[in-house]
Amino acid sequence: MYGLEFTIGFIGNIVVVLGYVLCLPAWKSTNVYLFNLAISDLVFLCTLPKLSYSYNYNLKKFNPGLCVVNRYILHVNLYSSILFMMWDNCSTLITPLLEKYYLSPMYGLEFALGFLGNLVVVLGYIFCLPAWKSTNVYLFNLSLSDLVFFCTLPELSYNYTFNLRRFNSALCMINRYILNVNMYSSILFMMWVSVDRFLLLCHPQREHILLTLKASLFITLLNWIWVTAQIAPLIVFIIQDLNQNGWTVCRDFGSLGVPKIILSYSIVLTFTGYIVPLVALFLSSRKMVDVLRKREELRGKSFQRPVRIVRIATILFLQNCNLYVQDMIIKLELRRRCGKVDGGD
Numbered sequence: 001m002y003g004l005e006f007t008i009g010f011i012g013n014i015v016v017v018l019g020y021v022l023c024l025p026a027w028k029s030t031n032v033y034l035f036n037l038a039i040s041d042l043v044f045l046c047t048l049p050k051l052s053y054s055y056n057y058n059l060k061k062f063n064p065g066l067c068v069v070n071r072y073i074l075h076v077n078l079y080s081s082i083l084f085m086m087w088d089n090c091s092t093l094i095t096p097l098l099e100k101y102y103l104s105p106m107y108g109l110e111f112a113l114g115f116l117g118n119l120v121v122v123l124g125y126i127f128c129l130p131a132w133k134s135t136n137v138y139l140f141n142l143s144l145s146d147l148v149f150f151c152t153l154p155e156l157s158y159n160y161t162f163n164l165r166r167f168n169s170a171l172c173m174i175n176r177y178i179l180n181v182n183m184y185s186s187i188l189f190m191m192w193v194s195v196d197r198f199l200l201l202c203h204p205q206r207e208h209i210l211l212t213l214k215a216s217l218f219i220t221l222l223n224w225i226w227v228t229a230q231i232a233p234l235i236v237f238i239i240q241d242l243n244q245n246g247w248t249v250c251r252d253f254g255s256l257g258v259p260k261i262i263l264s265y266s267i268v269l270t271f272t273g274y275i276v277p278l279v280a281l282f283l284s285s286r287k288m289v290d291v292l293r294k295r296e297e298l299r300g301k302s303f304q305r306p307v308r309i310v311r312i313a314t315i316l317f318l319q320n321c322n323l324y325v326q327d328m329i330i331k332l333e334l335r336r337r338c339g340k341v342d343g344g345d
């Protein structure tokens with residue numbers, strides 16, 4: 001049955017996917033949901049030949065990696081298929097309810113917790129820290145960036161609560177600008193925290209120039225200038241889009257302007273503002289793990305806890321930022337290939 005299911009299902013879903021990619025002249029919201037539903041089923045069906053072979057020859061020993069991947073794909077396919085079918089059938093009904101009863105209170109909760117938490121950190125650094133070090137400078141700016149971002153959430157929460165589609169044009173630009181500046185500046189500051197921790201492991205006496213307070217202040221200034229320069233074109237695209245829709249709709253990044261131009265800009269922004277810092281973060285984290293392991297061998301003292309902390313921090317970074325970047329690029333590529341996909345705020 002697995003073999004039959006694979007043969008029929010794989011061929012059917014590959015025809016659907018290729019038909020959407022190559023033959024659909026204009027994409028609508030329903031097409032996006034059905035396309036993702038077919039992709040989800042296609043990936044799941046690719047796991048069936050292995051299961052069919054194992055059951056046919058009564059093989060009880062599974063490769064642990066394949067076992068985890070198969071189970072993961074099975075459950076992701078199951079629940080994602082339910083969600084895509086739900087959105088296909090009732091997206092116009094669910095979206096306002098989701099915005100009013102989920103996004104609005106979640107934004108409010110995020111603001112209440114995040115604003116207070118980061119405000120305490122910022123005030124603690126300003127009034128309670130006896131001596132500033134390079135790491136404190138990066139963490140202070142990271143908290144400050146998050147604090148400014150949280151200030152934009154009440155306006156979004158209010159608009160979703162009362163289903164307001166007309167956005168103040170100035171607030172639209174400020175919100176979009178702060179969102180992207182916060183994301184890319186946070187990535188950079190997290191990278192510099194990781195680099196700083198690695199250098200401190202190698203130079204405990206802080207004799208390295210990058211561990212000095214002046215160097216950290218200079219790097220922080222360059223970070224803000226660099227991120228502002230990266231995000232500046234976004235303001236131009238937002239103004240152009242607002243002019244086209246009569247200054248009434250505040251669209252997200254993936255729905256702005258000419259798809260080909262926005263996609264090119266997005267790829268450059270992703271590479272310079274996301275991939276490069278990500279590689280630096282990964283390399284510095286990896287080096288930290290190597291140094292801690294070598295010290296563990298030399299001193300006979302366990303460093304498993306800091307090693308786990310480094311790994312968890314890296315995984316959380318990937319989880320928080322990767323989905324947003326992937327979603328934005330995929331949406332732009334679909335618009336470029338197949339025409340305009342329905343989208344708004």
